[in-house]
Amino acid sequence: MSPDRTSTTLAPARSGTLAPGTIQAEHLWKRFRADSQRMLLRDNLGRIARKLSGRDQADWRWALRDIHIHVDPGEAVGLIGSNGSGKSTLLKMLTGVMYPYAGRLQVRGRVGALIEVRAGIHPDLTGRENAFLYGSLLGLKRAEVAKRFDDIVDFAELGTAIDRQVKWYSSGMQMRLGFAVAAFLEPDVLLVDEVLAVGDALFQQKCLDRMRVVLEQGTTLVLVSHDLASVESICTRGIWLEQGEIRTDGPIRQALRGYRDSVEEETEARTRTDEAIRTTYVDVRGVDTAGPTTNRSMVVEADFVGDFRGSATVHIGVTEGTASPVFTTRRDVRFGPSGTRVKCTLDRLPLPRGRYALWIGVYDGDGHPLTAWHPAKQFDVAGPELDTPPRAVVLAAPVYVDHTWEG
Numbered sequence: 001m002s003p004d005r006t007s008t009t010l011a012p013a014r015s016g017t018l019a020p021g022t023i024q025a026e027h028l029w030k031r032f033r034a035d036s037q038r039m040l041l042r043d044n045l046g047r048i049a050r051k052l053s054g055r056d057q058a059d060w061r062w063a064l065r066d067i068h069i070h071v072d073p074g075e076a077v078g079l080i081g082s083n084g085s086g087k088s089t090l091l092k093m094l095t096g097v098m099y100p101y102a103g104r105l106q107v108r109g110r111v112g113a114l115i116e117v118r119a120g121i122h123p124d125l126t127g128r129e130n131a132f133l134y135g136s137l138l139g140l141k142r143a144e145v146a147k148r149f150d151d152i153v154d155f156a157e158l159g160t161a162i163d164r165q166v167k168w169y170s171s172g173m174q175m176r177l178g179f180a181v182a183a184f185l186e187p188d189v190l191l192v193d194e195v196l197a198v199g200d201a202l203f204q205q206k207c208l209d210r211m212r213v214v215l216e217q218g219t220t221l222v223l224v225s226h227d228l229a230s231v232e233s234i235c236t237r238g239i240w241l242e243q244g245e246i247r248t249d250g251p252i253r254q255a256l257r258g259y260r261d262s263v264e265e266e267t268e269a270r271t272r273t274d275e276a277i278r279t280t281y282v283d284v285r286g287v288d289t290a291g292p293t294t295n296r297s298m299v300v301e302a303d304f305v306g307d308f309r310g311s312a313t314v315h316i317g318v319t320e321g322t323a324s325p326v327f328t329t330r331r332d333v334r335f336g337p338s339g340t341r342v343k344c345t346l347d348r349l350p351l352p353r354g355r356y357a358l359w360i361g362v363y364d365g366d367g368h369p370l371t372a373w374h375p376a377k378q379f380d381v382a383g384p385e386l387d388t389p390p391r392a393v394v395l396a397a398p399v400y401v402d403h404t405w406e407g
């Protein structure tokens, strides 16, 4: 399918009857030249010659295809997806720094955006000047920015550096300034792209807390991040993009589940079949329960075959969907000609109810993979849900700990 440009508005319409804080995208398409990255002079000359002779068949790649989104004021939306799926492109169009190829886009009200660490921040101006400039771009009067200025400096922890030119700031300081300015100037829509990764853990937590305050004030939030725990802790709705298309738009847990499952499937598919050792059988089961159960025994069994002979280390781990395991364990094993079976009993499974994946990797004495670290089996655990942490906590690690309360 390709877009119909005849019936579209090319520029983002920022007016209409929608309430401030509403985002509406209809049939949104965006493409880039596939060769637009780096180009040598001779390539350019060749292209100009082809253009003059009418033979220039540009190679285009769609970054976004037929995107429909309606976000109501006050919603907290997480945009998730793998590298290159179109998240930043969509966010840039929402801020107005990029135009769609086709489609209609309405973003109503004042838009505060932090789309790149340095975006919207002028290096030759001081932090103070930047804050006032940004405020005026948002349509705020000088006095309105002045009223919030101390909060911005306090939050960004910039102290006297606020009167220094921004080009002397570290990237962390620039991010803190950018976030504080965008989040404290009371936007109707706050757009945040991946920048939290630049700050230290304490500052990330502060940003998440601030986003919650901003949400409570009725601002609409769109957050792009690969930190799925942060996205889950703050967003109620998730939009999962894949190759420029919406795969899921729904409750955040549902979108994250779909995305995590697809990451696992892809890793599994990428697992090479020419490895020195291959996994031929994997089982995960309860010992005296119908299936894996919280705080009860669980058994993992795996069979391996392959050309490798000698001793190697089998690692197994359990993840909640991404590659970082909740825990791992390992065993040195001798691999012989007739295949090898390992069995591991976990006495008290420390996982609350949920769906998990068992990952396996086998490594030789130098740490080289004989079987690459890959998801080998999904399994469900029966048992209690994890206790709900206070809202301020990003996300509790999914570990069940046996405990007793007194008093």
Ligand SMILES: Nc1ncnc2c1ncn2[C@@H]1O[C@H](COP(=O)(O)OP(=O)(O)OP(=O)(O)O)[C@@H](O)[C@H]1O
Binding pocket: 032, 033, 036, 037, 061, 062, 063, 081, 082, 083, 084, 085, 086, 087, 088, 089, 090
């Ligand atoms: N200015 C540009 N010129 C050419 N291609 C671009 C440009 N910006 C983005 N693209 C391409 O558009 C596609 C989507 O990119 P985008 O940055 O939106 O993805 P993303 O989901 O934000 O990825 P990441 O998680 O890596 O930040 C990619 O194929 C990318 O190479």
